[in-house]
Amino acid sequence: MPKWECNSCHAVYSDTHPDGRAYYHTCPPYVVEQEGVYDEQGHVITPEKRTARHDLRDENIKPGLFYLEGVLLRDVPDPETPGRMLHKPATIEIMSEGAGRTLVEA
Numbered sequence: 001m002p003k004w005e006c007n008s009c010h011a012v013y014s015d016t017h018p019d020g021r022a023y024y025h026t027c028p029p030y031v032v033e034q035e036g037v038y039d040e041q042g043h044v045i046t047p048e049k050r051t052a053r054h055d056l057r058d059e060n061i062k063p064g065l066f067y068l069e070g071v072l073l074r075d076v077p078d079p080e081t082p083g084r085m086l087h088k089p090a091t092i093e094i095m096s097e098g099a100g101r102t103l104v105e106a
Contacts, residue, residue: 003105008055008098024059027098057098065090 001014009027017023029052036048064074074090 002103004101005104006057006098007100007102008053008057012104024061024094025101026058026060027053027056029053029056055099056096057101058095060095062093062095065092 001016003012003014004025005012006025006027011025011027013023013025015023030050031053032048032050034046034049036044037046039045066073068087072090072092073087075085076088078084078086
């Protein structure tokens with residue numbers, strides 16, 4: 001089972017769960033730059049500092065794709081008949097590439 005490293009958040013993961021189901025990696029939406037500091041009662045002494053991540057990788061499949069008789073398709077508007085949709089062959093597209101990923105273990 002190959003392992004990948006996300007070039008955006010540096011998480012290491014496999015494309016499948018241990019039971020064989022597909023795993024779609026998604027980066028956390030923010031980076032924690034400084035952990036919060038709390039007293040014994042749980043009151044904030046220094047708040048956590050976060051920044052939004054701008055290079056998110058989201059491997060979830062873009063909506064609108066479906067399988068019909070084993071073929072991956074996408075509905076697109078028929079240019080000749082308004083209101084009619086056509087099934088066109090599609091390729092799997094993820095929501096966002098981010099900074100990509102690197103194979104770390106084959």
